[in-house]
Amino acid sequence: MAQRFLPAERREQAKDDGRGLAMTFSALDSALLGPSFATAAMAELFSDRARLRQMLRVEAALALAEARYGLAPEGLAAAIEGITLDALDIAGLGQEAATAGVPVIPFVRAVQALLPPALEGDFHRGATSQDIADTALVLQMREALGLVQKDLVAILRGLETLATAHRDTPCAGRTFGQHAAPISFGYAVALWLSGIADIAAELPRRRDRVLVASLGGPVGTLAGLGEDGPRVLASFADALGLGTPLVPWHVLRARLVETGVWLATLIGALAKMATDVADLAATEVAEVAEPHGRGRGGSSAMPHKRNPLSAGIILAAQVAAKGHVATLLEAMAASHQRPVGLWHAELHALPPLFGLASGALREARRLAEGLVVVPGRMRDNLAATGGLIFAEAVASRLASRIGRRAAHDLIEHAADAARESGRPFRDILAEQESIPPDLLAAAFDLAPALTAAAAVVDHAVGQARSVLAALDPKDA
Amino acid sequence: MAQRFLPAERREQAKDDGRGLAMTFSALDSALLGPSFATAAMAELFSDRARLRQMLRVEAALALAEARYGLAPEGLAAAIEGITLDALDIAGLGQEAATAGVPVIPFVRAVQALLPPALEGDFHRGATSQDIADTALVLQMREALGLVQKDLVAILRGLETLATAHRDTPCAGRTFGQHAAPISFGYAVALWLSGIADIAAELPRRRDRVLVASLGGPVGTLAGLGEDGPRVLASFADALGLGTPLVPWHVLRARLVETGVWLATLIGALAKMATDVADLAATEVAEVAEPHGRGRGGSSAMPHKRNPLSAGIILAAQVAAKGHVATLLEAMAASHQRPVGLWHAELHALPPLFGLASGALREARRLAEGLVVVPGRMRDNLAATGGLIFAEAVASRLASRIGRRAAHDLIEHAADAARESGRPFRDILAEQESIPPDLLAAAFDLAPALTAAAAVVDHAVGQARSVLAALDPKDA
């Protein structure tokens, strides 16, 4: 029925989509590339059908709220709810939106055409396009944050298990890519866990701040609804399970920015893990491997390859996410009651952040739940430098005895000698008169490093459990 | 046939796309929003079908080049060319790509399955995934830059006409949003024209640098092709009409960055025009209006609105484009012979820049060819400040006579007096003994401003013509 809004060739084009003609400027939206970078579940939430479904839902909630105050006929909400998506010509709406400037305009027109004449006049009453579009976006975000939360819970659980399992697995601590001092692998995992838990802990607050309805009418004042305006707004928000805004947020976009930024920091926290995994999986290090599956991480030319694919997807998300944050921040400088261009720019930035996050979370979960750890290799690598990794432990013990600077210089020279001669560092140190044998033995003991590392693991696990309890009642 | 690569439910999902379930994280790719922000012609070039078509074309060119040196059977190229896109299950390839890490891997497998057993073994010989993906991208860019060029030619012609038509139409020059000194409207247009022409002039060089084939094999050395490697490469590039790289560019991404940046600066140059148009179309200024069409730039709530929609689309592109540039720049730090994540990140950034540019160019062309100019309003606005806009002309003439600083102070005080009293600025100045009447008459004469502005218009038109001659043989 709505088909009449479009000439025949456009409808043809719209139908073609299933055969690969869908627009795919973004890798997230490509049938070929998208499944690598985003989950199907998240993609569905941001599909055009989902958007339209939410827009209908928003209009129905508005009709319901207005009916309560005599501003709309009783049957309007039900009539809106009765409209099926198939009655709307999505491609046609898109073409008209390009003329009108926002998709809500042709949407309103198309819905009016589907409503009984007696109800049509009160449809969309008092609202402006942005009210419908923004509230629909909020509903999409509510579901999307639900998906994010589910993955976060799984990742935190997976990493908690991994950190606990390797709480006492010795491993080289590395700074600037160089062996620094011993840690446990569980400690390395605890840093991932704590970093992700720290972001996850903010999720409830982010939800509270952003899951707020928008209803302000043309200039935000809801003047068109008269004295009942504020009550209609509250009732509308209530019907959708959203917060009621104190002040219209047509041009106050900070909370959308916060949500986008939160996703970007989440991706950043996952990227810390991904960086480590990619590095530890390097051929020469080989302390971990990504979970293997048939055909996973291979190469078209190199059949022996096991590429750290999950790490790659996460890191690509990290690279791509930041630009979208800048776009959202720029859109804050919205002029007057509606800006030129800036609102539209948000549309380019916020959904992709959810898309990128969904793929990064999926891959992070894969790592958290299935990372292959090779403790033997960790031990080998620890030993490979002939004890240089204990240099700090010797130096710090020596400092109180001979002075910090003298200790630093002595160890630096011994390390140089070990590197140049190829002799074990410990042997060279043993020849130094100023270093008593028991100091040396204490410094080359892994136990203190492991004990200290274990304490951090325990803290991180505790932190994660408390975050899990807040995010997932089953963990309480 | 390729359908067998996918279980039934996935195929179902793939078919659903035509009904609005296509992934639409990016507004560019939404059936609802995309037509507002990108052109259908550009979208087609970056569709999955187009990508696959180019990948087949690249493989065919490789087979042809290898056959010439006895490295592939004669019939292979033709067999590849004979494969129709319908034989490839795009959604299935996408699912497999998510496992494999790059779409070229399942693509190669699917094509092998479609080739005769006798030819299959030499398919994709010596190449790596990135060779195929990058060269296909280059072919997409060649066509995309063709579209860009076509729009650029139209915009330059439109603005040349507009600048010439209003070469002598008086208008207020504005700095910091305030009236500054008189100009012509043609001069304002000449700045748009020159800014866009200056970017357009770089297009041939950008094409030359980026339209280069990629063929390096697993680590870029083409070692798998033996001594004929360099010859195969040259022949391959030749077959596609592309440049031959001196050095493999798997991890040398500067020229892709340049192309993306060029698009962003192009959008930036269009945004200069869009900013001015949005400002000049503001209700109180009203010196220009966007070309009007039925339903264009309206409001769902405000039937009287004529929103500067084209300007908005261009400005939204400007906001969104910059983040993609940052992504491309970040991807330059690609490690070794192929990085983890960075190459994938490029996929998120370069095609969207073409998408954003296509929409911005379409709207800029609409403005260049149809902007409504209201010279009467320009004259009214010039007069509205009671002559304050001539303040600089008085001050500069007065400076040589009474000193620069004294002149500046005198005029500043007179301007304050005019603002506060509401009396015409010129009358107040006429009372000043230090200002002779002929100086005042000369300063309040529009002619010198218009003459000077006209000279710039002529320069900009000359510049544009020379760029047009380079871009479009018809203008030569």
Place this chain on the structure above:
Amino acid sequence: MAQRFLPAERREQAKDDGRGLAMTFSALDSALLGPSFATAAMAELFSDRARLRQMLRVEAALALAEARYGLAPEGLAAAIEGITLDALDIAGLGQEAATAGVPVIPFVRAVQALLPPALEGDFHRGATSQDIADTALVLQMREALGLVQKDLVAILRGLETLATAHRDTPCAGRTFGQHAAPISFGYAVALWLSGIADIAAELPRRRDRVLVASLGGPVGTLAGLGEDGPRVLASFADALGLGTPLVPWHVLRARLVETGVWLATLIGALAKMATDVADLAATEVAEVAEPHGRGRGGSSAMPHKRNPLSAGIILAAQVAAKGHVATLLEAMAASHQRPVGLWHAELHALPPLFGLASGALREARRLAEGLVVVPGRMRDNLAATGGLIFAEAVASRLASRIGRRAAHDLIEHAADAARESGRPFRDILAEQESIPPDLLAAAFDLAPALTAAAAVVDHAVGQARSVLAALDPKDA
């Protein structure tokens, strides 16, 4: 004394700074440009002397905490506190830092040289460079956030007063730069107020999360301090009035990112106001002017100019801030126990955000406390379109009567007719049979718009008061 670390020519160079040779790559740091963009108070907090002072303070707190557990001699903390900044050769330290890679290394060496030999060996015990640098940064941020808070309180108070004063001053609401529907100017201010208050409300939480000490030693485990590590850490944090981290944050940088992002969103909220001010101050609109002062906002060539300088400074901060956020986000992907390059990158990004915020806040305060408002001009502009601004009010009233679409079309045509004929919109509407006179009278009544706007003003004022009460005990 520390002078001996540097050859004579370097000392010469360091002394030259006062004569304009100081490095000034950033406009924030230029003696010529800096005062325009940042406050002297904020600059002092981020000066090299302040940085070194905080580093000494951190080392003293560490010595104190360690002494408590017998890990450092009693007199060490006092000896560190006794060191004056003048004993440190800042330029020399900078030169050595360029060799060492971090300034803490030469700093530790220089302080050791200034300490009695008996104490020197226990200086900096168990700590790593990043502990000192990060904790010093946190102390700088604490003071800096104090300055931010002070300005925020002043801005909120100023805008509260302004919004209240103009609660009922009629004014045009504008969308896409076009007159949309009537509002009050107080309502426009209420949007600024609410936007800024909404960011300000997050400040306490941002403080809590970021004002946390760092003490982890070489790889974060504090292994060097043995079993007392966690207690020393708690005592150290306590001595500085900072939070104790659960887990070392050497490579967990999310909270720094959050702080930087918070500053950027704050600047964004100020930029919303600045955009409006710049627009409303445009010559043709002239509804507001920036507070005037002798020589403020002038032009070297145009003595009559009154440029919206404060708005410009805020908008420049908004443009420049976003890139720094991207830098901070990128630094989250820190590898292992310390990354290559990413930590250093943060140094380029976080202090400039404080600098930009300080200037933007100063200018926002100037606007909030001194904006010149011209109600008469607002009334004139409202009237200038012959009533078109009431179009929505007519259309929405008419919709229930004749259907939404018919109403929309009728008004759209009447608006076109008004624009083309130059006749008042109301007169044209009065000729329409379908519009009863009382409907027209009601629609052209400003009162409902003002009533609705006033309700929002009251909400925003309430919100601001509650935020003020949280930020400033005097408001409680």
Place this chain on the structure above:
Amino acid sequence: MAQRFLPAERREQAKDDGRGLAMTFSALDSALLGPSFATAAMAELFSDRARLRQMLRVEAALALAEARYGLAPEGLAAAIEGITLDALDIAGLGQEAATAGVPVIPFVRAVQALLPPALEGDFHRGATSQDIADTALVLQMREALGLVQKDLVAILRGLETLATAHRDTPCAGRTFGQHAAPISFGYAVALWLSGIADIAAELPRRRDRVLVASLGGPVGTLAGLGEDGPRVLASFADALGLGTPLVPWHVLRARLVETGVWLATLIGALAKMATDVADLAATEVAEVAEPHGRGRGGSSAMPHKRNPLSAGIILAAQVAAKGHVATLLEAMAASHQRPVGLWHAELHALPPLFGLASGALREARRLAEGLVVVPGRMRDNLAATGGLIFAEAVASRLASRIGRRAAHDLIEHAADAARESGRPFRDILAEQESIPPDLLAAAFDLAPALTAAAAVVDHAVGQARSVLAALDPKDA
């Protein structure tokens, strides 16, 4: 003398700078951190004194050009040239600039006060602030690009030598951090060399486009100079050795963007090398080390450390540079004849890019000229996987024989078996009937990989030589 512009306390503040109170929001400008990140030579070019010196030079050139056409007295240029920087109170100018909005306004006033009354009135005639500031910036950039060029020449020469020296040194090629197929280390260096040469090749064009004078007066038309305007402009540009603009570029900022982007891509090309160096210097890989010097790359806690410090500085520059590019791009949307805020934003972005580039170039030169290469370790690492690195060579040879897919699967299984059993990959392959011994021998031969790699080295060296010839006449 100019001191009178400032109250006493401000002068005090200004003098303090030498003791570390200079503003240091940017790490580039800190006496402590700056020397790590930027060179003193570049810092001097962007110091306030240098800026003022160039501004005086620009005004003198203007006076000279105007005198030629009778628009300024003969002695004015010489009088301007006679002014010494010490006569200008830089800190005072900065304070006044904060009031005026641009530093040129107080600068003009201060210079007028220093000129004889008879000359003062014609000073700065016809010019606007931006003309002076922009042209001075161009002069700074000319010198800065000279420094960049000098470092580029040294880097290209260093890398040419390094690539040639290791043209045949076997080494593992790596993709996704995993061993892929053999290359030579010279080939790895050739990629750095070619990437940097490719950017360097654009320098002459970037110079030509950006080294253009600005002289347009208040609104760009040079109307104040009457008919001689264009001639004065040409003469002015000529006197400074700069290009003459066709059209005023007050609001056409593309070429500044291009320059900033070029610096960012240059940093990106250096970052490719830095990433590789940091990775190859990792403890487990240890194929290269940064050139060592006393105290270089150490740790305050770990005396054995040799951190890849140069790589870290370059990578930090890469992280920080991209945000500045976004700022420059945003500033393109400059409204009318001068924007609010956008021009000021450029000041935050362009000089820091030169600063970041200077440090990155210095460190890159250090690497190019002094990288420690360990061929023995490269050989060991190549051998460490038991021949897996030859997998692709076997697979590609096998493909023509048994089909591409079968070959791929066979090798994949053999690689899995080698990894699981710990037996050498070659032994496992030797047991396969389908692989003839001579095929195996050929595939495990390093020679073809080295030959192919050497050809690329030669190409890159040729490319670099041709770029060097263009940049440095001595190489021609």
